[in-house]
Structures are given as C-alpha cells and as structure tokens.
Amino acid sequence: MISFLICYGTGEGQTEKVAERIIKVIRERSHEATAVNTDEIPSDLDVKQFDAVLVGASIHAGKHQSVVREFVKTNRDALAKKPTAFFQVSLSSATEEGRTQAAGYVEEFIEDTGWHPDRIGLFGGALxxxxxxxxxxxxxxxxxxxxxxxxxxxxxxxxTDWDEVEAFAADVAAFVEGRLGIDPSDSNGQEEVE
Ligand SMILES: Cc1cc2nc3c(=O)[nH]c(=O)nc-3n(C[C@H](O)[C@H](O)[C@H](O)COP(=O)(O)O)c2cc1C
Incomplete structure (x- = not known):
C-alpha cells in the first residue's frame, strides 16, 4: 500500500471536488490518501512521511493560490525526492482556445517554485x-x-471532465506503483483506509 498526500488550494470548492475524485480513485486501488486544504495545513504535517504527493491549485485572476506556491517552495527539496504530480483547475482549460493559456499558468508556476512534478493534469473548472x-x-x-x-x-x-480526472488519477497511481516497485495486484483486496 502506498501513502499519498493530496494538498490543494481552492477558492469556491471545485479543486476540492477534483481532489476528492482523485482520492476516490487512489483508495479504490487500495492505497492510503490524506487530503489537506492549504488553508488549514496542520502544523505537524510532514511531507517526508508520505510515499507520493499530489498538489492542486485553481486559477483566479491569472494566479494560483499563494499558499499553494508557498507550500511547494517550503517543501521543494522533499518533493524532489518523491514521485509527485500537479493538477490545475481553471476556466482556460474548459475551451480549446484557452488551453495554451492554461499551460502557461503551469509553466509560470514551475518556473516560480522550481518544482518539477512527474505528472501534470489540467482540468476545466466551474462557474x-x-x-x-x-x-x-x-x-x-x-x-x-x-x-x-x-x-x-x-x-x-x-x-470539469470527470473521466479525464479519473484517468489522470489512475495514471498517477500507476506511475507511483511502478516507481516504488509495488505490484497493484498486491494491494487489491486489502481493506480501504479512511
Ligand atoms: C474571481 C474569479 C477569477 C477567475 N480568474 C480566472 C483566470 O484568470 N483564468 C482562468 O482560467 N480561470 C479563472 N477563473 C475560473 C476558476 O479557475 C474556476 O472557477 C475554478 O473552478 C475555481 O476553482 P476553485 O473553486 O477550486 O477555486 C476565475 C474564477 C473566479 C471566480
């Protein structure tokens, strides 16, 4: 069983919904998933204690939540040593014309934080x-x-295309299983961890 940390920022709750769907997929593969909203990071949260980390953020006025940026910058060295993924929720990803802009937000985030996630998911948001x-x-x-x-x-x-969210979550989980040498069949049938 792999322990995943899913840390996300959200303005009106859509990124939280996406995080919840990702967690559902991870738990269905019998892994452990811990969700943390960056507005309420527990003082004793230690990224090093998790096998893999996903970070999520949404876009408001062209920016990700500053607390998410700070979280990534503070934990950059620990993140660099683990399998990681980033997911972004925005209106730009909802249209064909907006996709370049959505990708630009991610590029800027990577440049600013210096963190290079192994997987990136871009999802349309909600109004x-x-x-x-x-x-x-x-x-x-x-x-x-x-x-x-x-x-x-x-x-x-x-x-939000929920099939895309689920496919992303399954891809990330499979990637982490491969990286850590865990055979998914080993974890099937175990009890689900809350
Ligand atoms: C005030 C406001 C500003 C926004 N600015 C942008 C923007 O600059 N670019 C974009 O692609 N989406 C923008 N959006 C769309 C949000 O990214 C979208 O509503 C998303 O679902 C928000 O996710 P959240 O509820 O997790 O914060 C904006 C939304 C709001 C409410």
Missing part, C-alpha cells in the same frame, strides 16, 4: 454564479460571455 457576490458574479458572467459565447450564463456551469 457558480449563485455563490458569488454581486461584483464577482457580474465580472464572471462578462468573462464567460466573451470567452464562451455558447454557454448559458443564467445558471451555474461545471466544465
């Missing part, structure tokens, strides 16, 4: 107008109308 305050709702509806003219802005919209 939950019903949960935004007045100004944010107005601004996001304008951006959506401009960048996604076919999308109905009178209701909340989710652009």
């Amino acid at each position: 939950r107008y019903s949960e935004y305050g007045f100004l944010k709702r107005l601004m996001m509806k304008q951006i959506a109308k401009r960048t996604m003219p076919d999308v109905d802005t009178s209701r909340d919209a989710e652009f």
Whole structure:
C-alpha cells in the first residue's frame, strides 16, 4: 500500500471536488490518501512521511493560490525526492482556445517554485454564479460571455471532465506503483483506509 498526500488550494470548492475524485480513485486501488486544504495545513504535517504527493491549485485572476506556491517552495527539496504530480483547475482549460493559456499558468508556476512534478493534469473548472457576490458574479458572467459565447450564463456551469480526472488519477497511481516497485495486484483486496 502506498501513502499519498493530496494538498490543494481552492477558492469556491471545485479543486476540492477534483481532489476528492482523485482520492476516490487512489483508495479504490487500495492505497492510503490524506487530503489537506492549504488553508488549514496542520502544523505537524510532514511531507517526508508520505510515499507520493499530489498538489492542486485553481486559477483566479491569472494566479494560483499563494499558499499553494508557498507550500511547494517550503517543501521543494522533499518533493524532489518523491514521485509527485500537479493538477490545475481553471476556466482556460474548459475551451480549446484557452488551453495554451492554461499551460502557461503551469509553466509560470514551475518556473516560480522550481518544482518539477512527474505528472501534470489540467482540468476545466466551474462557474457558480449563485455563490458569488454581486461584483464577482457580474465580472464572471462578462468573462464567460466573451470567452464562451455558447454557454448559458443564467445558471451555474461545471466544465470539469470527470473521466479525464479519473484517468489522470489512475495514471498517477500507476506511475507511483511502478516507481516504488509495488505490484497493484498486491494491494487489491486489502481493506480501504479512511
Ligand atoms: C474571481 C474569479 C477569477 C477567475 N480568474 C480566472 C483566470 O484568470 N483564468 C482562468 O482560467 N480561470 C479563472 N477563473 C475560473 C476558476 O479557475 C474556476 O472557477 C475554478 O473552478 C475555481 O476553482 P476553485 O473553486 O477550486 O477555486 C476565475 C474564477 C473566479 C471566480
């Protein structure tokens, strides 16, 4: 059994939902997964105690959560010694035209933090107008109308492709199993760890 740490930043909860889906896939492979929201990092969290680490962040106004950046910078040396993956949630990944921009956010993150994850997943996010305050709702509806003219802005919209998220999680898990020399069949049938 492999122990995974999944550390993520989230503004309105979509990256948390993605993290939860990744964790489900990892646990279905009978591995152990610990989720940590970067807004509530336990003071005794020790990255070195985990076999593999996934870091997730979303994009707001062209930036990832600064706490996620700080987490990665603080733990860069420990991360470099382990199998790792990064996943990003943004509106840019929801459209063909936005993909280059989404990749640019990751490049900038890697350059800034100096961390080179083994796997990278880029996922479309969500627009939950019903949960935004007045100004944010107005601004996001304008951006959506401009960048996604076919999308109905009178209701909340989710652009995350959950099959892609699950495929990413399975790929990361398989990569880590290979790196650590763990035969997935060894872990099948074990009890699921909460
Ligand atoms: C105020 C605001 C600003 C945003 N800015 C960007 C942006 O610059 N680029 C982008 O691709 N997506 C942008 N988004 C879309 C978010 O990345 C998307 O809503 C995502 O699902 C947020 O994930 P979270 O709920 O985990 O924070 C923005 C969303 C909001 C609400």
